[in-house]
Amino acid sequence: MAYLIRGNELELAVSVGTVLGESAAPATHYALQLLARKCMMIPMCFPFCSVNRNLAADLLLMTPDNDLNLVKLCAFYPGCIEEINDLHEKCKLPTVEECMKLAEIARANGNVFETIKYYLLSEEPEKALPIGIDFVKEYISNSNWTLDSIYPVLDLLSYIRTEKLILHTCTEARNELLILCGYVGALLAIRRQYQSIVPALYEYTR
Incomplete structure (x- = not known):
């Protein structure tokens, strides 16, 4: 299954994992998540096709602890309000x-992650950008910060809808988000021993 996943044979990996059952559950769930992400990318080319959107949701609903992945799917989907509400x-x-x-309530309570999450799911997802970026910048200004403390925020922010991210009013926030993602991506690559891409990520960040 690991070879199938690395070879991007995700449908086969899910099929094999389904046959193997509980012993292969973690790998099956991972393959389902990757397959759902693959379906998520298709609306960028075919924005009026809801089949892949629904398929991505169905695949994620087959995995445990799927709440955050479902949030990412809904935040990323570029449809009209009615379509997004259906999703x-x-x-x-x-x-x-x-x-x-809910975003305004979370912001009033000082819950940064929930604020970002609900803003991304709202009609004005761009409001999440300055909140998340300021949080990350403030966090890494301290000497005792850790990768695990900022990665979830940047990961969630990266699912903002593209048509919002490319707005002229988001230019500065977009650039800062790309820089921070490049830097954190390089650190993640080091941790996961993908050394070959680290120089390119650091050069991009620089």
Whole structure:
């Protein structure tokens, strides 16, 4: 299954894992997540096709602890409000309008991660950018910061819808997000022993 996943034969990996059952569950769930992510990318080319959107949701719903992955799917999907709300309902998430209210409540309570999450799911996902970026910049200004403390925030921010990210008003935030993701990506590559891509990531960040 590891060879199938590395070779991007995700459908085969899921099929094999399903046959093997519980003993292969972790690898099967990982393959399902990767396959769902693959489906998520298709709307960028075919934005009016809801089949792949629904398939991605169905695949993620087959995995345990899927809450955050479902949030990423809904945050990334580039549809109209009605389509996005349909996807939210399928993924058991609040409506776009309710997410805006939840974001404001989380912000008032000082919960940065929840604020970012609900803003990304709202009608104004770009509001999440300065909040998340300021959090990361402040965190790494201290000498005792860790990669695990900032990676979840940057990972979630990276699922902001593309049409929002390329807005003229988001230029500075977009550049800072790319720089921070490049830097953290290099650190993750070192941790996971993908040394060959580290120089390119550091050069990009520089």
